[in-house]
Amino acid sequence: MVGGGGRQKVASMLPYLVKTLRKETLKPSNQTLPSLRRTFSLYDQINLIDSVPEGQLRFQRYSDTGFTVNGVEYEGSLLIVENKVMSWAPKNFSEITAESLSIFQILRPVPEILILGCGRHIEPVSSELRRFIRSTGMKLEAIDSRNAASTYNILNEEGRPVAAALVPHGTTPQSSSTM
Numbered sequence: 001m002v003g004g005g006g007r008q009k010v011a012s013m014l015p016y017l018v019k020t021l022r023k024e025t026l027k028p029s030n031q032t033l034p035s036l037r038r039t040f041s042l043y044d045q046i047n048l049i050d051s052v053p054e055g056q057l058r059f060q061r062y063s064d065t066g067f068t069v070n071g072v073e074y075e076g077s078l079l080i081v082e083n084k085v086m087s088w089a090p091k092n093f094s095e096i097t098a099e100s101l102s103i104f105q106i107l108r109p110v111p112e113i114l115i116l117g118c119g120r121h122i123e124p125v126s127s128e129l130r131r132f133i134r135s136t137g138m139k140l141e142a143i144d145s146r147n148a149a150s151t152y153n154i155l156n157e158e159g160r161p162v163a164a165a166l167v168p169h170g171t172t173p174q175s176s177s178t179m
Contacts, residue, residue, distance in 0.1 A: 056156060057083050059149035064170025067149065080152065080164040081107060092171040093123045098132035101165060105136065109161065113139045117148030117166030138163070145169040 057080060061068040066075040069085055079088035081103065090096045096116070104110060114133055116125065125142045133140045141151065145166045155162040 062169045065168050077167045093118045110137045111161045111163040115148045115164045116142040117145030119167045119171035
């Protein structure tokens with residue numbers, strides 16, 4: 001753990017970093033933007049993909065048909081609650097209902113946020129499903145499955161009580177149930 005002196009050193013570097021970033025002009029090429037999260041992270045020396053703390057889940061890869069979590073490949077949709085991975089029935093976004101998320105009616109404590117991975121694209125969540133999720137006490141973040149997996153990793157790493165319900169990235173609203 002970094003003591004107060006280490007924090008002061010990092011804080012004193014902030015104006016220099018901002019000034020340096022402002023001086024650099026970004027070229028329209030495929031240059032990636034600098035990540036301030038990465039710059040100030042205490043985890044710079046740790047490979048977060050390969051070094052997963054015991055008992056913590058981490059999405060490592062996604063494909064059109066499933067996900068890799070902690071080195072295990074899963075086909076189909078996943079529901080992750082309390083660091084437990086479960087196969088989940090919905091095959092595409094249109095099959096996600098209050099019934100498919102009914103575990104959250106009995107689960108205690110309820111996660112702070114539910115990350116809903118919609119497939120390849122962000123989909124509008126029905127008002128009925130939004131009401132159901134709100135009635136459980138959770139907040140909802142509905143995004144494409146690729147970004148849902150990344151968001152889950154970040155929030156879980158921060159120790160936030162988070163759940164994820166994801167359909168595979170390859171699913172689209174027109175995907176059939178028999179992929």
